[in-house]
Amino acid sequence: MRLTPLASALVVLCSLGALAQQPPSTAQRPATAPPPASGQPPITFRVEIDYVELDAIVTDAQGRPVRNLTREDFQVFEEGQPQTVTNFSQVDLPLERPDAPLFAASEIEPDVRSNRREFDGRVYVLVLDDLHTHVARSVQVREAAREFISRYFGANDVAAIVQTGGGSRKGVQEFTSSRARLLRALDAFMGQKLRSSTLEKLDDYNLRRGTPDFDAPRDLSEAERASKARRTLSSLKSVADYLAGIRGRRKAVIFFSEGIDYDMTNPVQNRYASDILDETQEAIAAATRANVSFYAVDPRGLGGLSQEAIEIAALPDDPSIISPTALHQELLQSQDSLRTISNETGGFAAVNRNDFSTTFARIVSENSTYYVLGYTSTDTRRDGRFRKIDIRVSRPGLEVRARKGYVAPKGRPASRTSVNEDTSAQLSAAMQSPVPISALGISVFAAPLKGSGNKASLLLAVEVDGAKLRFTQKDGVFADDVEVAVLAVDERGEIRDGGRDLLNLRLRPETHALVSRSGTRILRRLEVPPGRYQLRVGVRDGGSGAVGSVLSDLDVPDFSKAALSMSGLLLTSASANRIPTANPDPDFSKVMPGPPVTLREFPQNDVLAVFAEVYDNLTKTPHRVSIKTTVLSDTGTVVFAAEGERRNDELKGASGGYGHTTTIPLKGFAPGRYVLRVEARTLLSDGSTASRDIEFRIR
Numbered sequence: 001m002r003l004t005p006l007a008s009a010l011v012v013l014c015s016l017g018a019l020a021q022q023p024p025s026t027a028q029r030p031a032t033a034p035p036p037a038s039g040q041p042p043i044t045f046r047v048e049i050d051y052v053e054l055d056a057i058v059t060d061a062q063g064r065p066v067r068n069l070t071r072e073d074f075q076v077f078e079e080g081q082p083q084t085v086t087n088f089s090q091v092d093l094p095l096e097r098p099d100a101p102l103f104a105a106s107e108i109e110p111d112v113r114s115n116r117r118e119f120d121g122r123v124y125v126l127v128l129d130d131l132h133t134h135v136a137r138s139v140q141v142r143e144a145a146r147e148f149i150s151r152y153f154g155a156n157d158v159a160a161i162v163q164t165g166g167g168s169r170k171g172v173q174e175f176t177s178s179r180a181r182l183l184r185a186l187d188a189f190m191g192q193k194l195r196s197s198t199l200e201k202l203d204d205y206n207l208r209r210g211t212p213d214f215d216a217p218r219d220l221s222e223a224e225r226a227s228k229a230r231r232t233l234s235s236l237k238s239v240a241d242y243l244a245g246i247r248g249r250r251k252a253v254i255f256f257s258e259g260i261d262y263d264m265t266n267p268v269q270n271r272y273a274s275d276i277l278d279e280t281q282e283a284i285a286a287a288t289r290a291n292v293s294f295y296a297v298d299p300r301g302l303g304g305l306s307q308e309a310i311e312i313a314a315l316p317d318d319p320s321i322i323s324p325t326a327l328h329q330e331l332l333q334s335q336d337s338l339r340t341i342s343n344e345t346g347g348f349a350a351v352n353r354n355d356f357s358t359t360f361a362r363i364v365s366e367n368s369t370y371y372v373l374g375y376t377s378t379d380t381r382r383d384g385r386f387r388k389i390d391i392r393v394s395r396p397g398l399e400v401r402a403r404k405g406y407v408a409p410k411g412r413p414a415s416r417t418s419v420n421e422d423t424s425a426q427l428s429a430a431m432q433s434p435v436p437i438s439a440l441g442i443s444v445f446a447a448p449l450k451g452s453g454n455k456a457s458l459l460l461a462v463e464v465d466g467a468k469l470r471f472t473q474k475d476g477v478f479a480d481d482v483e484v485a486v487l488a489v490d491e492r493g494e495i496r497d498g499g500r501d502l503l504n505l506r507l508r509p510e511t512h513a514l515v516s517r518s519g520t521r522i523l524r525r526l527e528v529p530p531g532r533y534q535l536r537v538g539v540r541d542g543g544s545g546a547v548g549s550v551l552s553d554l555d556v557p558d559f560s561k562a563a564l565s566m567s568g569l570l571l572t573s574a575s576a577n578r579i580p581t582a583n584p585d586p587d588f589s590k591v592m593p594g595p596p597v598t599l600r601e602f603p604q605n606d607v608l609a610v611f612a613e614v615y616d617n618l619t620k621t622p623h624r625v626s627i628k629t630t631v632l633s634d635t636g637t638v639v640f641a642a643e644g645e646r647r648n649d650e651l652k653g654a655s656g657g658y659g660h661t662t663t664i665p666l667k668g669f670a671p672g673r674y675v676l677r678v679e680a681r682t683l684l685s686d687g688s689t690a691s692r693d694i695e696f697r698i699r
Contacts, residue, residue, distance in 0.1 A: 053373070382410055
C-alpha cells in the first residue's frame, strides 16, 4: 500500500501507516503522560483550532539562559490584547553523549527500544537543499551536516534528514536517534543547483546581441529556477506542517542551503516573483503556526560565489546590460532569503562564515533551555491574517526571544477521518509522533530471521508496563482490553506489513498480581522483503486510555545473497520468564527455554540463553562452520566463551540455517556493562564471516 506523501522529497515524514489518522479534535484528545520528575513537559498532541503555543528563550544581560521563572513572570499579548496562559513549563534538556564500550571505537546500536524514560531530547529536521546547492559545494554541505551530527547531536535527541529535490532514497532518513543512520544518509547528498542567472543572461547576450529581437538579456533557465524555488519552499512548509503535531517542545529545522536564487524583488521583470514570494510567506506561516524555528546554514562560507565567478570570461562594456556587481547582488538576494525565513520563525541564519561550530552550539543551546507557553486565543476568526505576539517578563534586565507572531488559519478546519476505522484515535495520533509517547510504558525488540521465499520473518516482542494497565474486577476476574498496533514502513514510505490486535485480558487474581508487578509480553510475526525499515509500535490500555508508542530502526538483510549471514539475536533469561506472554511463539519453545525478551539488564545469579540462526549459502562445497559465542567486559576482556562446529551436509544441499543456542550462567559476573557477541565463520580458505553484538548490563 502506497501512502500519500506530503511532498516527493518528504516521503519519510508521511510514512505513518494505514493505521494513522489526523490528530484528534478537541473533543477527542489522547491521554497524555503526567509531567516527568525532571520537570520536562510531556509530549502531547492536543490540537485546538485557537490554541497557540510559544517557546521563549530568556537571557540576562550577559546572554546567559535564565532559569526558574514562573508563569506569573510572563505576560502574553496578541495584537495588544492580553492572553491567559493556560499551559506553562520550563524546558532544560541535558545533552547526552553516546556511550560506547571502552574497547569499542563507536557505540553499539541498541536492539531494544523503549519509552519507559520520558523523552528529554531535542527534535531536529535537517533539510538538505540540493536544489539550491552548487554541485561543487556538495562536500561542504555533507561536512557541515556531518559535523553537527557527530559533535552536537545528543544520544537523547531525534532527527530526520530530507532533501528538497527528493534525491536518492539513501539520502532520506526517517526520525531516528541513531547517529550511524543519519551519517549514512548524508553520503548520498549531491547538489543540483542551476547555473547563476547572471551567467545565463551572459550566454543569452553573447548568443543574441546584434540580432533584431535583442532588447535585454534573459535568464534562459527562469522557468526551471522558479520551479526549484517553489519545490524548496513547499518542502519547508511540509516539514513545518508535519511537526505541528508535536506540542510541548521547540522544533528546529536546520536548513542547509545557498538560498533562493530567484529575484523576488522585481515582479515586473521577473514573471514568477509574486508566486515565489507567496510560497515564501506560506512556508513562514506554516512554521509560525506549528511553532517551528528555521535555522539556515549557508555552505558557501566566505568564498561566496567564487565558483560562479570562474565561469565569467568578460562582461559587456555597457553596465546597463549586465552590471559588474550582478553576481554580488545574486549572493545578497539569496542570503536575504535565508535571513528572512530564519528571522521570521524565531531562528537565525549563518552566512559568510567558514566555521559553523559557534552556529551549531547556539542551535543546541536555544533548543535546550527555554519556556513553553500555551494559550487559547481570544480571536477566533479564521481569516488568514498575521497576528502579532508580544511576550514580556516582569523581572527587569532580561531579554526575551520568541517568534513575532503567527498567521491564523483560513477556511473551515480540515476533516479528520481515520484510514483504519478500527484503530482508536488516541493510538493513531500517537503513532504519528517522531518521538516516543510515554503515558504507557512499553519496550520493543525485533529480530529478522529468514522467511519464505525472498522475505524475512520479523519476530517482535512488545513488553507492556503492567502497573499502568487499569483492570476492572468482576466475579474474581480482572479484565482489560489492550490495543496493539504494529507497522513496518520501508525507506520508500510503503507499509510492508503490520496490523492491529485487541488483547482481551481476563486474569485470575494470582495472574493479575503478576502482570501488575512484572507486565505482560506480546509476540508478533511480520513478513517483509530485505531493506531498511522503521517499526512503529503503539499500545493503548482500554481501561485508562493511556497510550505508549515506540519507533525502532531495523535493517533486514537479504539472507539469500551473502555466503554467510546471521539472524538477529534472541535473548531470554530465567528471571525474564516471570513476565507472562499473551501469545507464545511455538517455533521458539523448541529451541529456547523461554520466549524472547526485551530486558537487557539482569541480576547476577541469572542464566541467559541466546539463540541465532546462521544461514549458509555455500551448499556446493563440503565444509564446516564455526559458531562462537563470547561475552566481553566493558574493557574488552573475554569473560565467557563457547564454540562449536556445524557441517553443511546437515542442510542436505539446500541453503538454510543452523540453529544455534548457548546458555550463559551469570554467576560470578561483576555488575557492569557487557557485550554479547555471536560470530560465525566458514572453515574454508575464503573465511566468510557473520556476527552480531548485543550490549547488556548486570546489576
